[in-house]
Amino acid sequence: MAKKATSFRRRLIKRLTVLLLALTAAAIAGVAVYAHHLAVKIDGRFSSRRWQIPSTIYSDSTLLFPGQGRNHDLFLAKLEALGYRRVNQSPALGEYRLRPGRLEIFLHDLKTPSQTRSGFPVQITLDPNRIGTITDQRSGRALQLLELEPEKIGLFFGAAREQRKLVAIAQVPRPLIQAVLAAEDNRFYHHHGVDPRGLLRALWANLRAGGIRQGGSTITQQLSKNYFLTPERTLSRKLRELLMALVIDARYAKDEILEIYLNEIYLGQKGSVSINGIGEAADFYFGKPVEALSLTEGAALAGLIKAPNLHSPYQDPDRCRNRRDSVLKAMAKNGWLTEEQLHAALEKPVTPAGFRTYHRKAPYFMDYLSEQLGALYSPEALASMGMSIYTTLDTQIQSAAETALLQGLARLEKTPGLRAQRSPANRLQGAVIVMQPKTGHILAMVGGRDYAESQFNRASQARRQPGSTFKPFVFLAGLERFTPASRLSNRPQVYEIDGQRWEPQNFERETAPELSLRQALAHSANRATVYLAMQTGLDAVVATAEHFQFSTRLRPLPAIALGAFEVIPLELARAYCTFAAGGLEPYPLSLKAVVNEAGEVLERRHMNIERVISPAAAFIMNSLLASVVTEGTAASLAQRGIRFPAAGKTGTTNNSRDAWFVGYTPDLLALVWVGFDDGAGMHASGASAALPIWAELLKAVPQTVSGTWFSPPPGVVQRMVCSQSGQLALKACPSPMAEYFMENNAPAAPCPLHGRRNPFREFFDDVQNRLHHK
Amino acid sequence: MTSRTAFITNSLRCALAALMAALLLAACQKPMVVYTPTDRPAAPPRPEIRVPEPPPPPPPPPTPQQAAARQLTEEGRKLLGADRADDAITVLERALSLDAENGRNYYFLGEAWLRKQNFEQAREFNRLAELYFRDNPEWLRSVARQRGRIDAGGK
Numbered sequence: 001m002a003k004k005a006t007s008f009r010r011r012l013i014k015r016l017t018v019l020l021l022a023l024t025a026a027a028i029a030g031v032a033v034y035a036h037h038l039a040v041k042i043d044g045r046f047s048s049r050r051w052q053i054p055s056t057i058y059s060d061s062t063l064l065f066p067g068q069g070r071n072h073d074l075f076l077a078k079l080e081a082l083g084y085r086r087v088n089q090s091p092a093l094g095e096y097r098l099r100p101g102r103l104e105i106f107l108h109d110l111k112t113p114s115q116t117r118s119g120f121p122v123q124i125t126l127d128p129n130r131i132g133t134i135t136d137q138r139s140g141r142a143l144q145l146l147e148l149e150p151e152k153i154g155l156f157f158g159a160a161r162e163q164r165k166l167v168a169i170a171q172v173p174r175p176l177i178q179a180v181l182a183a184e185d186n187r188f189y190h191h192h193g194v195d196p197r198g199l200l201r202a203l204w205a206n207l208r209a210g211g212i213r214q215g216g217s218t219i220t221q222q223l224s225k226n227y228f229l230t231p232e233r234t235l236s237r238k239l240r241e242l243l244m245a246l247v248i249d250a251r252y253a254k255d256e257i258l259e260i261y262l263n264e265i266y267l268g269q270k271g272s273v274s275i276n277g278i279g280e281a282a283d284f285y286f287g288k289p290v291e292a293l294s295l296t297e298g299a300a301l302a303g304l305i306k307a308p309n310l311h312s313p314y315q316d317p318d319r320c321r322n323r324r325d326s327v328l329k330a331m332a333k334n335g336w337l338t339e340e341q342l343h344a345a346l347e348k349p350v351t352p353a354g355f356r357t358y359h360r361k362a363p364y365f366m367d368y369l370s371e372q373l374g375a376l377y378s379p380e381a382l383a384s385m386g387m388s389i390y391t392t393l394d395t396q397i398q399s400a401a402e403t404a405l406l407q408g409l410a411r412l413e414k415t416p417g418l419r420a421q422r423s424p425a426n427r428l429q430g431a432v433i434v435m436q437p438k439t440g441h442i443l444a445m446v447g448g449r450d451y452a453e454s455q456f457n458r459a460s461q462a463r464r465q466p467g468s469t470f471k472p473f474v475f476l477a478g479l480e481r482f483t484p485a486s487r488l489s490n491r492p493q494v495y496e497i498d499g500q501r502w503e504p505q506n507f508e509r510e511t512a513p514e515l516s517l518r519q520a521l522a523h524s525a526n527r528a529t530v531y532l533a534m535q536t537g538l539d540a541v542v543a544t545a546e547h548f549q550f551s552t553r554l555r556p557l558p559a560i561a562l563g564a565f566e567v568i569p570l571e572l573a574r575a576y577c578t579f580a581a582g583g584l585e586p587y588p589l590s591l592k593a594v595v596n597e598a599g600e601v602l603e604r605r606h607m608n609i610e611r612v613i614s615p616a617a618a619f620i621m622n623s624l625l626a627s628v629v630t631e632g633t634a635a636s637l638a639q640r641g642i643r644f645p646a647a648g649k650t651g652t653t654n655n656s657r658d659a660w661f662v663g664y665t666p667d668l669l670a671l672v673w674v675g676f677d678d679g680a681g682m683h684a685s686g687a688s689a690a691l692p693i694w695a696e697l698l699k700a701v702p703q704t705v706s707g708t709w710f711s712p713p714p715g716v717v718q719r720m721v722c723s724q725s726g727q728l729a730l731k732a733c734p735s736p737m738a739e740y741f742m743e744n745n746a747p748a749a750p751c752p753l754h755g756r757r758n759p760f761r762e763f764f765d766d767v768q769n770r771l772h773h774k
Numbered sequence: 775m776t777s778r779t780a781f782i783t784n785s786l787r788c789a790l791a792a793l794m795a796a797l798l799l800a801a802c803q804k805p806m807v808v809y810t811p812t813d814r815p816a817a818p819p820r821p822e823i824r825v826p827e828p829p830p831p832p833p834p835p836p837t838p839q840q841a842a843a844r845q846l847t848e849e850g851r852k853l854l855g856a857d858r859a860d861d862a863i864t865v866l867e868r869a870l871s872l873d874a875e876n877g878r879n880y881y882f883l884g885e886a887w888l889r890k891q892n893f894e895q896a897r898e899f900n901r902l903a904e905l906y907f908r909d910n911p912e913w914l915r916s917v918a919r920q921r922g923r924i925d926a927g928g929k
Contacts, residue, residue, distance in 0.1 A: 063868065067838035114853070114861035145842040438874050439867050582874075582905075584898065592864070606863045607870075609898050615905060666874060706839050711875065713905060 031243070038240075038247050045227070046252070050260065051164060051276075053386030053597070054157045057366065058150035059393040060441070060592065061112055064124070065145050068131045069702025074396045081151050081395060082108065083287040085353055093119050094287050101126055104137070109289075110149045113390060113593040113601050122146060129702060151395050153361040156370075156382035157273065165279035166386075166597070167290045169259035172278065175336075176290070176298030177258065180278075182330035183302040185219040188258070193220040193249030194242050220245040223261045267301065268308040270356075275308075285313060287353030295341070296348045299331070300324040313352040321350050362398045364447030364457045365391075369590045376594070376603060387602070388595040392441035394434075400700035401432040401444040405672070408693035409449055412674065412684060428682065430674045430690075431458035431569050432697065437577035437669045439607040440586025443704075445570075456677070463552065463566040464673065467686070468507075468524045468633075469651030469660045470545075470563030472579070475521050475529075476613065476621055477544035478536045483747065484518045484624060485726035485739045488528040495530070495558045504530045504562065507652065507685075516726060518739070521624050522632030524650065526562055533561035547612045548575035548585060563651060572662065573671040579625065579647070580664045582713065583618035584609040616715030616742045622647050623740050626709075633687050634661065640695035645709040648694070650686035657681055659689035668704045670694055717743050722751035730755050843873035850882050859889040877906035877913060884920055893928030900924055 062078065079096055080086075084105065087095045096105040103124045110117040122143070125132030134143040155163060169177075181188050187195050195218050202216025217225070224244035229237055248257060266274060267281035275284050278301060282290040285304075286297050293301070303323035304311050313320040325346055332342040360366065369391060373382065381387075409428050427449065434444040447457030456462070482488075491513050494503045504526040520528035533541050538556035545554050550571050554560060570588060578585040587608040594603040613621075625647035628634045633650045648663030659674040659682065672690040676682060682689065698705065712718070718740055722733035727747045729736030732754040741747065836844060846869035853862035863886045869879045884899035900921050907913040 063842065063872070065838050065842035065872075114858075114864045144838070145845045436871050438870050441871070582902075584902075601860070604860050604864075606860075607867050608895065611898060611901075667871070706837075714908060 035243060035247055038244050039251060041228070042244070042248055042251065046260070051166075051263070052162065052384040053164060053166070054155040054162075055382045055385060055387040055389055056152055057154040057156070057369065057389045057391060059153050059391060059395045060443075061110070061150045062148040062394075062396070063145060064131060064134060064148065066131055066133050066142075069705060070126070070129055070131055071396070071400075071700055071702060072126075072129075074399060074700065075703075077399070078148070078151070078396055079105070080354075082149060083283070083353065083356070084108075085287055091121065093292055108149050110147060112150060113595050113604070117147075150390060153391070153393060153395065154366050155273075156379070156389075162274050162276050163270070163280050164263060164275075164277035165283060166263050166277065167259075167279040169255050169262070171289075171291050172259075172262060173291065173293060173298060175295045175331075176278070176293055176302065178331055178334070178336040179295075179299040179302035179327050180258075180262070180305070181219075182334055182336065183327045184222070184305055185217075186330070186334050188219050189254055191218060191249075193245035193247075194218060217241075218245060219261050220249050220257055223257060223264060224248060226264055226266070227260075265305055266308060267304050268312050283353075284356070285352050295337075296324065296328070296345050296350070299327040299345070300350050303327045313350050314355045317350060324350060360451075361395065362393055362445065363451040363455075364459060365393055365398065365442070365445040365590065367447075367455065367457055368442075368445060368460050372591050373594075386597045390592040390595070392436075392443065392589050392592055394443040394704075397434050397697075397701050397704065398444040398446075400697050401434055401446050401670075404693045404697040404700065405430045405432050405446050406449060407696065408672075408689070409674065411692070412682070412689055415684070426676060426678055426680070427453075428674065429454075429458060429677055430672065430693070431462065432673075432693065433459045433570055433573045433671045434697070435573055435577055435586075435588065435669045436667070437580035437664060438584075438586065440574070440577065440589050440609075441607070442588055442590045443668070445590075454677075458569065458673065458677075460568065460570045462673075463568055464658050464675065465565070465653040466563040466567045466572055467651035467653040467658060467660060468526075468563060469572060469649050469662050469686070470565075470567070471521060471524065471529050471561070472621060472625060472649055473545045473548065473575070474533050474536070474541050474561045475517065475624060476617060477541045478517065478532045479617055479620060479742065479745075480540070481536060481745075482517050482532065483726065483739075483741050483745055484516065484620060485721045485723075485741075485747065486517045487514045487726050488517055488520050488525075489513070489531045490515045490520070490525050490528040493527060493531065495534075497557060497559070502558065504558075516723065518624055518627050521649075522627040522630075524628075524633050530558055530561045533558065548578065550575065563653070569671055569673050573669060576649075576662045576664060576671070577669055578612050579618050579621045580666060580669055580710075581609070581618070582615045582710075583611055583613040585612040614715065614742075615713035619710055619713055619716050620740055620742060622710050625649055629663070634663070634691055636687060636691065637663075637695055640692060641699055642695055644705050644707045646698075650691060652685040652687075655681035656683055656685060659684050659686045661686050661690035661694045663691075663694050663698075665705060666708055666710055667706050668698070668701075670697055672697075712740065715743050717741055717746050719746055721747060722754060725751045725753045727751045840873045840876070843869045843876060843879070846872065847876060847879045847882065850879070850886075854882055854886055854889070857889075859886045862886045863890075875906055877903050877910070877917075880906060881913070881917060881920065884924070888920070888924055888927065891927065893924050896924045897921075897928070 084094055084096045087097055089097070091097050091104050091106040093106050094108055096103060103126060104121065105124070106121045107119040109119045121137040123135045123137055134146050135141065136143055185195070187198065198218060199216045221241050224241045228244060229241060263277040263279065265278070266276055267278070268275045268284065270284055275281050279290050281301055281304070282288055282293055285301065286293060300313065300320060303320070303326070309315060311320050311323045328337065328342055328345050331337045332339065337345070373389065409430050413428055429448055431448065432444065432446040433442065435442055445459050447459040448454050492503060494501050506526050507524060515523070515525055515528050517532065520532065538558065538560065541560060542554045542556045550567055552566050554565050574585065574588050589605055589607065591605045593601055593605070595601050626645065628649055629637055629646050634648050637646065644665060646663055646665050648661060651658070651660035657675055657679050660672065662669070662671045664670070672693045674684070674689040674693070718738055720729040720736045721727060721739050722729045723735045723737050724733070728750045730751045733751050734754070846865050850862045850866035850869060853865060863883065866879055866883045866886065869876065873879070880899045880903035884896045884903055887896035887899060900917060903917045904914065907917055
């Protein structure tokens, strides 16, 4: 019986052993299969795109040169926006020092699609309101030109709203790596992904504390957890983390794992955007590229890994410093710092760059840009491919335009008529567009007074009647037959339109029965303009205007002369650029280039010009529109401090629904529109509502004003003419004046009003003139 | 011939003579003075011995803004030399924003667009170069040669 029982036990043990062995083999096989599955998963993720990186949008670079006008406040704001830190000692990379009469800047590296330059120290002497000299402090050489790097103005975020700047392990300074290892995993180069010693130490610490105090996770485990797993604390997830860490360590080099980890880790919050990776954190916390981080800055960043927001220098500087000090001490304990180095480092304070949130700059411009980019890239690509998008925006001009519009509208709302009409739902609105007329670059765009309140872009989407700002196109058409000195009837006149009587009225009390063409435009005389349009031919006016590529359909009706057809403000600004650009109409550009992560240029946009009118006609128009500023409806610009030569045109539509001013110099064109979205009248004119905004804007950007004027091109002649007849002036003419003409229709006959009438003399003069002009 | 006919003939002769005299008088009369922009008196008759004219005054030194633009133009030219037409255009456009009357800038923009085989844009910039070099025969020859290459390429 006993023998039988023993035999049964042996058989049972044997069977159990076989079963156990089979189970163990199955478990090993299962783990092996699962490890293989993980390896495939890891390889798949690591070999493909590792992170979603939003594309970054940059402004244009900033040019500085001696003698350039300067708005001190805007310039310093620009330096701050570029991440330069103000210091009181000799500036290091990315710092500036302001001293009486001069500014010292240690420039950042410059990287644009067309050039790369390392940072270097410069000194700029400051004359009152101007740049004096610019000196390269390395060589003492005077510079004729200095280019500041483009400013980051926005990001195309995906749903994750993460921002990271990728760095290669070779870029990361050794002390920073040691600081990270000291803080997180000092045996990283010695274990195989999992550190049993670290696990035991953590277990002991947790037992003593009576709770979880230490994780004991290696850098590889943290990477597995952050990159592949969900954050819940379960045994199965921990086992997967351990297995994954072993697989990663077996398949990848230590430096490769560390590089991925340094680019992956979460290091804080910038508003609603998370800061990921050491590269972005270096910029956010210290305003530097990772290569330029000092030992103490590196230690502070390493100290953030444990609890980024708790230890952030922006949240709690003391706590940040304490944590940094503990990292420095851990480095010394590992033999990576000497006692002297440790003491010197502990003495240094933590000095962050200053909190900069991802404030959305120039939101209407960004929307306009997004529309342009939408034709090239999907929103997903923009949010994940980490492209650099270079634009034409000038952030100083944009800032000045936003301020001028807000202040101008606030000023207008204080006037009694407007105050009564104010309601939160229908506030007075405005738009500003600033362009470089020669190139078509959009330098600034403000599509409304508050983007948060209304995203409708009145600069590029609104269609409004241009009123008198359309008149220059009528006068341009008239230049085929008339000259600036031609006399136009300004008498009341009734026109029949579709059986309806229409009698244009003058806005100003301009009752002279006749005006010269120049006076008619300067004073925006409606009757004289309609007379000119009728004499020129309405079809000819439409044909001329169509050359400027307005997207709205124009019809040959007398009211076209007074701007009764709607236009898009951006199109109107573009059309005016043609005058300032010598007859070449530029295509409005917001995008300059798109560059991928590898620095390869994917897209370029260059200025695109098309000749619309002759240089001579453009010069005459500039001259006529300059009279608007010197003696016409925009003459108040002089009282508003505009002392440089400028041309422009005011515009006011029926019942003051729209107030316009389009003004320009050879360097810059700005359009201002003011009105209500629902078309309510505002009891203000272009000269009283839009023009002051233009003046404030231009005064705030003296760096863009050279004070030059257009030179007469071939085909333009100057003659002395009688102001009463418009013909060549005689000695007897009471008010002769110099006037520009296109050579092909300059007056040839002497003034018929003030000469002695000698038929024989006229006969000879006529023969002489005919021979002369043959 | 009757006395009446003779009277008419003589009257006609007298009238013709008077007309001729009037025309002669009108032709000799000082012409009506027309203002010129400078309202200068008529130039004196040219002297017999031609005095060599002084050389034209040197062009005024460039303004700091023009000097800055010229530096960019030079950079653009070098980029063009390095066969980087797109980069050259970007830099030359910046130069244009500082000084729009520099013929060299337009010439090199024409050259860059020619390299990119955009003959329409090349032609526009060539025309602008011609406009701003109108007083510089040497450059005008280069501009004309460039136009020839544009025309040949655009055919």
